[in-house]
Amino acid sequence: MRRALGEKWPLFVGPVFILLTWELLSRADVIRPTFFPPPTEILIRAGIIFDAGSGMGGDIIATLLRVLATIFFAVLIGVALGIAITASQWMERGTNTVLAFLYPIPGVLFFPFLTFLLGRTEMAIILTALVTPLIVMVLYTVAGVRSIDRTLLEVADNYGADGARRFFGILVPGALPSIVTGIRVSLGFTLIAVIAIEMVGASNGLGQFLWSNWQILRVTDMYVALLIIAVLGLLSSVGFDAVADRMLPWRRDVQGAQT
């Protein structure tokens, strides 16, 4: 333990150095404290999360719910669709071409169009956020099914596993490691999309909080929002990995091939 700590000291140097320099420069007025308030002040200000008057608690919950709803639908539809299209090479290759075109388009661009259709509703927000994660889930599910050992599929065929048994017994568990990696990637895209949409077109949420506080130059509150978004990002990546590695210990071996 002591030795591990002794070797890992550089881990703390970077963050401590940056935060300390920021704090000192800001306190000494070298960088303008109105724009770069000292980190300690931001931390103290972070108490507004629990202050009902600021409404920030509600914004966090709104963002979280949107992220969770989006990822839920992305996984549900993406896995089903991904497995369905592997049934035919024509479907798989054709869909691949379509998705390759759609993938690099930022999901938020579909927001104007979806608000034409649905108005400025929660539905429009979630559907916009869904675009990229859904594509990611389909692609990773297809890759997962492709990674299943051919012999396994043939054995299943010979023993007459078809329909639901083939789907839940072989295809889903076989593709699971790739699907889980897909969920991790999708979570990242979901967070980006939800925050971006909230910045332009929602009446609540962290993105809206960030943007509106920036516009009235309440900079410290803006930093608090950034801090919480950073924490959400960490939870979606490092936190997700910790949970997934525990639940699917064999995932690590496959992961290298996917990312």
Add this chain to the structure above:
Amino acid sequence: MSPSVYRGAQAWAIPIVLLAVWETSTRAGLLDPRFFPVLSDILVTAVDQLVNGRLGLDLVLTLQRLMMAFALAAVLGVAIGVASGRWRTVELLIRPITDTLYPLPKIALLPLFIIIFGRGEGAYVITAFATGFFQIIISTRGSVRDVPSDLIEAGRNFGATGTRFFTRLLFPAIAPGLLNGLRLGMATCLITLVAAEFVGAEYGLGAMIRRAGQQFAVEEVYAGIVLAGVLGLLINLAFRLVTPIVLPWQRPAQRAAGGQKV
């Protein structure tokens, strides 16, 4: 039919059917034309806006920002990625920073960058840069780690030390992974850039789509989205053309496998 023609047919059958269905059903008035304009009209609008409208200017601005952001991200990202893949201390020093900032949606940093750089070009370029930068660091670090250690040992024994170690041994060894990482980095640069323009810029492809959306100019919205997709395809195409020039020793089959990775 030769296998490659067959594969091509499989890849394009569904997209072409989809486009044909779109064109005919909108022409026949089956879909509400206010929301689903005729496909060929979208293309006409795109060309018309490019030649006569402001779209040309928007596109040039977006490309210029993309090039600046990507160039900066590639140079710094590869340098830091190689350093942290090679030396454990560097890795430990930057690890907490990359772990925190990589998953942070860079679009959320746009307000901060506008405060720092003002409402000029700087803020958008830096937001796009930040996305590609971390992406490239992480993939470069991965490729450096994946170099087999016996290759490094053998190279050192044959005298690849100092700068020769990097130019003759390390870079050729990581080149395929590096190129793939740069391709992904450029694509993420583009995604964030267009999203940032959409959220807060006056000019640029993203800003044009926002503007068109506010004016209910549906065809222009579609034209913008199609252009964003085409830019993404062009990035992939550019890297596919560059790869055989940079990596002449790699066989086409390997290259295809590397290029398919998402």
